Amino acid sequence: MWTEVLAVLIIALANVVCYITHEKSLLHGHLNLPKVLFISNRAPCSSPRSRTYWSFDVLEPLHVVTSHWLSDTGLLLLRCVQLLFFAVTLTLEGTTGDGFGDRPKTWWTYFTNWTFILFALWSLLGVIVTAKHVQAKASACDQHQALEAQEARRGAGRDASAAGPGSMDWRWTPLLKTYCIASETNAVSTLFLSAFFWAFLSGEPGAMAVDNILKHGVNNGFILLDIFFSKQPFVSYHFQVTLWYGSLYLVFMFIYYGASSEWVYWVLDWDRPSALVLYALLPLLLFAAFCVWYWIALLREAVCKRLPLPQNRCFVLANSALLPAAYATDGMMSLECTESQRLTDSPQLQQRRAWENSPEREFVAPTRSQSSAV
Numbered sequence: 001m002w003t004e005v006l007a008v009l010i011i012a013l014a015n016v017v018c019y020i021t022h023e024k025s026l027l028h029g030h031l032n033l034p035k036v037l038f039i040s041n042r043a044p045c046s047s048p049r050s051r052t053y054w055s056f057d058v059l060e061p062l063h064v065v066t067s068h069w070l071s072d073t074g075l076l077l078l079r080c081v082q083l084l085f086f087a088v089t090l091t092l093e094g095t096t097g098d099g100f101g102d103r104p105k106t107w108w109t110y111f112t113n114w115t116f117i118l119f120a121l122w123s124l125l126g127v128i129v130t131a132k133h134v135q136a137k138a139s140a141c142d143q144h145q146a147l148e149a150q151e152a153r154r155g156a157g158r159d160a161s162a163a164g165p166g167s168m169d170w171r172w173t174p175l176l177k178t179y180c181i182a183s184e185t186n187a188v189s190t191l192f193l194s195a196f197f198w199a200f201l202s203g204e205p206g207a208m209a210v211d212n213i214l215k216h217g218v219n220n221g222f223i224l225l226d227i228f229f230s231k232q233p234f235v236s237y238h239f240q241v242t243l244w245y246g247s248l249y250l251v252f253m254f255i256y257y258g259a260s261s262e263w264v265y266w267v268l269d270w271d272r273p274s275a276l277v278l279y280a281l282l283p284l285l286l287f288a289a290f291c292v293w294y295w296i297a298l299l300r301e302a303v304c305k306r307l308p309l310p311q312n313r314c315f316v317l318a319n320s321a322l323l324p325a326a327y328a329t330d331g332m333m334s335l336e337c338t339e340s341q342r343l344t345d346s347p348q349l350q351q352r353r354a355w356e357n358s359p360e361r362e363f364v365a366p367t368r369s370q371s372s373a374v
Helices: 002-020 072-096 111-154 174-201 210-229 236-260 275-305 323-328 347-356 368-373
Strands: 313-317 332-336
Touching: 002 236, 002 275, 072 111, 072 210, 111 174, 111 210, 111 236, 174 210, 174 236, 174 275, 210 275, 236 275
Parallel strands: none
Antiparallel strands: 313 332
């Protein structure tokens, strides 16, 4: 009985510690704990500290739907292939007898399949948000091209890049927020699960079935491609959601054991002396998986800083009346066009690009005169 209580207390304590380390938690300020927020890649013009619980005010929404190297269409194609991989794997699992075809009543009890369903939802959301971005970008490019032609006929001589109709006002919508956190949770959980499988379960009979190879190996490759070819950020405070997800499964596993007297994973049987050690290691291993992806994202950003800016990218600023408020969040919108549609860089935009690429940039709210100049 005492082993059961200790196992539950270990998981509960891990969640409490994770919550307390958040600087927006109720206990963080009373305990005078250090701020431990770290982010792989921030939004331009973001403040040093976050003002919201999930820190979306210092993140750029376009980072989850754009790539440093791929075109938007290329990123969309990659995410469609991810969704196709899920469909093929699920079909193969159901028809070969290696998966839910042999155990339809217990298929849904495995953390592997929970996480594979999460992989599918992540892929589907990725296709949706990226397709919406591609459609919005094409519409904005068409509007801007029409505006340029109209201004050329009028001979107005003003910079069309300052006009509002051709700009895309991307904000953190609930869908984008859900996708961002789902992407982090899926990546961390899948890497953790794969390490757990190969360390403890790969020696069991039937463990080398094709569906296990696909769900504990190949899927990590697809996630790696998406993380490296997108600009997906990794935020330390978002790890709390991943820990909730893992804890939820453990609660489910405890309930399932109480109802059926069978452990889904025998290594987590709390009657085994080594199980308590493993329960204590689970949150740490999960955080280690998060750190691996965080370092991969840092490596991606470091590589990108050494490469020249792509020549088919143009930056469209929000309307000058909204610019001060936009600087406080995510008001600078990026817009990728083809070479024939690319805007002629004004001196203000050239200065803006140089400032964005400087490592010393800090959050500075523009004055009304500055926003009018842009």
